[in-house]
Amino acid sequence: MEERRKMIEMTGIVKKYFIDTPNELAALNGVDLTVHEGEFLAVVGASGSGKSTLMNIIGTLDRPTEGHYTLDGVDTNAAKDSELSSIRNQKVGFVFQTYNLIARTSALMNVELPMLYGGMSRKERNERAEELLRMVGMEERMKHRPEELSGGQKQRVAIARAMGNDPSIILADEPTGALDSSTGRMVMDLFHQLHDEKGKTIILITHSPELAEETERIITLKDGAVISEREGSGHAVV
Amino acid sequence: MLLYENIRLAFSSLRANKMRAFLTMLGIIIGISSVIAIMTVGESIESSVTDTMGSLGATNITVSLQEKEDEEEGESVEMGMQFEGPGRMRTPTEDDYFTDAMLHDYCENYPDTIEAISVQESLSSGQLLVDKLYANVSPSGVSDGFFLANDLELIDGRYFSDHEIENHSMAAIISDKAVNNLFQGDTDAAIGSTISLVSGDQYLTVTVVGVYEYEQSIYSFGNTSEKDLSTDLYLPLPTARDLNHTTGESSFTVVTAAVTDVDSFISSTEQFFNTYYRNNRNFEVYAFSMSSMLDSLTSMMGTITTGIALIAGIALLVGGIGVMNIMLVSITERTREIGTRKAIGAPNSAIRMQFLVEAMVICLIGGIIGVILGTVLGLVAAKVLDMPATPSISSILISLGFSMAVGIFFGYYPANKAAKMDPIDALRYE
Ligand SMILES: Nc1ncnc2c1ncn2[C@@H]1O[C@H](COP(=O)(O)OP(=O)(O)OP(=O)(O)O)[C@@H](O)[C@H]1O
Ligand SMILES: [Mg+2]
Numbered sequence: 001m002e003e004r005r006k007m008i009e010m011t012g013i014v015k016k017y018f019i020d021t022p023n024e025l026a027a028l029n030g031v032d033l034t035v036h037e038g039e040f041l042a043v044v045g046a047s048g049s050g051k052s053t054l055m056n057i058i059g060t061l062d063r064p065t066e067g068h069y070t071l072d073g074v075d076t077n078a079a080k081d082s083e084l085s086s087i088r089n090q091k092v093g094f095v096f097q098t099y100n101l102i103a104r105t106s107a108l109m110n111v112e113l114p115m116l117y118g119g120m121s122r123k124e125r126n127e128r129a130e131e132l133l134r135m136v137g138m139e140e141r142m143k144h145r146p147e148e149l150s151g152g153q154k155q156r157v158a159i160a161r162a163m164g165n166d167p168s169i170i171l172a173d174e175p176t177g178a179l180d181s182s183t184g185r186m187v188m189d190l191f192h193q194l195h196d197e198k199g200k201t202i203i204l205i206t207h208s209p210e211l212a213e214e215t216e217r218i219i220t221l222k223d224g225a226v227i228s229e230r231e232g233s234g235h236a237v238v
Numbered sequence: 239m240l241l242y243e244n245i246r247l248a249f250s251s252l253r254a255n256k257m258r259a260f261l262t263m264l265g266i267i268i269g270i271s272s273v274i275a276i277m278t279v280g281e282s283i284e285s286s287v288t289d290t291m292g293s294l295g296a297t298n299i300t301v302s303l304q305e306k307e308d309e310e311e312g313e314s315v316e317m318g319m320q321f322e323g324p325g326r327m328r329t330p331t332e333d334d335y336f337t338d339a340m341l342h343d344y345c346e347n348y349p350d351t352i353e354a355i356s357v358q359e360s361l362s363s364g365q366l367l368v369d370k371l372y373a374n375v376s377p378s379g380v381s382d383g384f385f386l387a388n389d390l391e392l393i394d395g396r397y398f399s400d401h402e403i404e405n406h407s408m409a410a411i412i413s414d415k416a417v418n419n420l421f422q423g424d425t426d427a428a429i430g431s432t433i434s435l436v437s438g439d440q441y442l443t444v445t446v447v448g449v450y451e452y453e454q455s456i457y458s459f460g461n462t463s464e465k466d467l468s469t470d471l472y473l474p475l476p477t478a479r480d481l482n483h484t485t486g487e488s489s490f491t492v493v494t495a496a497v498t499d500v501d502s503f504i505s506s507t508e509q510f511f512n513t514y515y516r517n518n519r520n521f522e523v524y525a526f527s528m529s530s531m532l533d534s535l536t537s538m539m540g541t542i543t544t545g546i547a548l549i550a551g552i553a554l555l556v557g558g559i560g561v562m563n564i565m566l567v568s569i570t571e572r573t574r575e576i577g578t579r580k581a582i583g584a585p586n587s588a589i590r591m592q593f594l595v596e597a598m599v600i601c602l603i604g605g606i607i608g609v610i611l612g613t614v615l616g617l618v619a620a621k622v623l624d625m626p627a628t629p630s631i632s633s634i635l636i637s638l639g640f641s642m643a644v645g646i647f648f649g650y651y652p653a654n655k656a657a658k659m660d661p662i663d664a665l666r667y668e
Contacts, residue, residue, distance in 0.1 A: 056662055059581070061580070061581055061661045061662050061665070062661075062662050081586070082585055082586070085580065085583050085584065085585045085586070086583060086585070087583075088580075088581060088582070088583040089582065089583020089584075090583070092583075094581045094582070096578075096665075100574065100577075100578040100581075100665070101578075102575055102578065102579070103575065104250045104251065104253075104254055105247070105250070113579070113582055114582045114583055116240065116243060117579075117582060117583050117584045117585070117588060118583065161582070164582075165583075
């Protein structure tokens with residue numbers, strides 16, 4: 001395990017809001033985190049503990065107030081906004097609790113979107129999007145719009161979209177939070193598949209202890225700091 | 239690369255808010271359609287007026303009598319007290335008319351410049367009668383030069399003979415329309431026939447010697463039926479003068495040789511005739527050409543066009559502000575979508591382009607609807623005015639280009655605002 005490439009390397013990450021005001025708030029308070037390539041990691045903790053804030057910084061949607069962060073060898077502190085958007089496009093795939101599919105746009109087009117922004121040719125991205133939708137079992141619903149899909153179906157499309165440019169890391173913020181347990185199970189199985197078969201690095205935020213147990217490593221946040229770290233089973237308990 | 243997708247996206251977002259999109263376009267539709275409508279009618283008027291004037295001959299000079307302005311102030315005041323001051327219109331009398339002697343001298347003086355002189359003496363309008371059939375006519379006596387000046391060609395028969403002119407005979411040239419009404423179109427039957435002419439209260443008998451082809455002019459508005467259409471009937475000039483008991487005319491037209499400098503010939507003409515009128519208390523001679531009138535007409539059209547452009551500009555400004563407003567609303571509504579796109583890795587330029595294209599599409603659709611509406615309105619108006627309609631391609635293209643420009647100008651601020659949104663703030667937006 002020690003030989004594996006470091007995907008994420010964070011030291012002393014601090015994120016503060018309302019800086020220099022009486023109600024200054026530190027959502028993250030000096031987080032050190034290293035994640036290797038191909039790891040499946042769960043982040044747990046109470047509401048407001050800073051999980052989403054950490055996730056957004058990992059995904060380069062947000063910049064830390066203090067600390068140093070290197071993603072897949074790229075020093076994000078030094079990167080310009082335009083470079084960050086291309087990092088998000090090529091290296092990161094987001095899966096949100098609320099799916100965040102683009103309305104009035106077919107499932108296929110939603111999956112094509114990251115490839116479109118990445119400059120892939122029309123034919124290539126079309127073929128690839130169809131293949132990804134087949135992988136998540138949504139080939140029957142390619143032409144459907146988000147309004148016409150169930151929650152679980154939407155989340156499967158969202159996962160296919162996250163895989164658009166074959167990113168090295170997938171960030172999922174409570175992806176099963178809005179789903180019933182059996183649909184959630186299906187989504188979780190998809191993550192296992194991406195991890196086991198494609199060797200993706202996956203970071204999963206969840207409130208469910210059972211789902212967290214299925215990952216390889218579980219990090220617990222409290223008040224913006226990592227308070228414990230332990231190993232999980234690494235596979236689904238059937 | 240993204241253009242096609244952006245256009246598709248713009249259409250789908252407009253489809254989702256059809257009513258809103260339409261109301262937004264309204265300002266642009268009104269602005270563009272009014273310009274196009276007025277341009278269409280304007281060009282119709284202009285082209286038909288130019289046609290008519292062209293057929294009258296731009297190098298023709300019209301010479302007429304004009305009331306003298308009083309030269310001596312004192313006399314003017316004195317006359318004012320006698321209620322004969324300036325502003326009272328005088329009509330030329332027999333003594334003031336151009337005489338044949340003057341015209342003869344004039345032609346002798348400029349033999350190379352003058353091609354023909356056209357004189358017309360109008361008679362009261364009336365009817366030609368053959369048994370129970372009739373044809374409305376406007377009779378007038380004309381000199382030989384008239385046919386040249388007006389490009390009038392006979393389709394059958396001949397012009398007046400010298401003999402007919404000298405003898406003040408009742409020879410007539412009538413239109414093909416009159417032949418249709420009186421002789422069922424049989425010109426052979428018409429020529430040589432002697433028919434009755436009622437002109438005002440005079441009952442005359444004329445012999446048809448020639449038939450010319452009637453041309454519709456813009457002055458013949460309305461929908462008079464073929465049967466009641468009034469066409470010109472020409473008699474030899476001396477004949478008409480006899481009937482009107484007159485010996486001269488207050489105006490005439492000169493056909494000049496093609497190489498003549500019309501403007502300088504106009505002043506020579508005025509000078510020449512004013513030697514005769516130096517001692518005339520009331521009248522002097524004024525000459526002008528169709529080309530000088532055409533110039534002033536063109537500049538008048540230019541002024542009208544500028545005025546319309548101004549009004550259209552205001553309508554488009556208001557329309558553009560409407561587009562900007564709706565784009566700001568749309569961006570706020572779609573904040574989470576913008577955040578999502580940024581999370582997926584859309585660069586700011588792509589977001590900016592997306593909303594810019596949407597604003598342009600709104601404006602362009604508005605512009606296209608406006609062009610169609612305006613063209614239809616313009617064609618209908620031209621039809622009502624009975625004019626040849628010419629939808630102006632250049633003004634259509636300019637209008638479409640302009641509506642696109644409005645889209646870019648008023649769409650840029652909202653699009654840029656969307657592009658600059660912070661991804662996290664946009665994603666967290668409730
Ligand atoms: N944009 C912001 N402005 C101000 N405070 C913020 C902002 N974003 C997050 N916070 C604060 O930072 C803290 C951490 O928020 P965060 O969303 O990371 O929590 P979380 O662990 O994801 O909670 P949950 O499990 O409920 O999603 C919270 O106290 C929150 O109020
Ligand atoms: Mg959260």
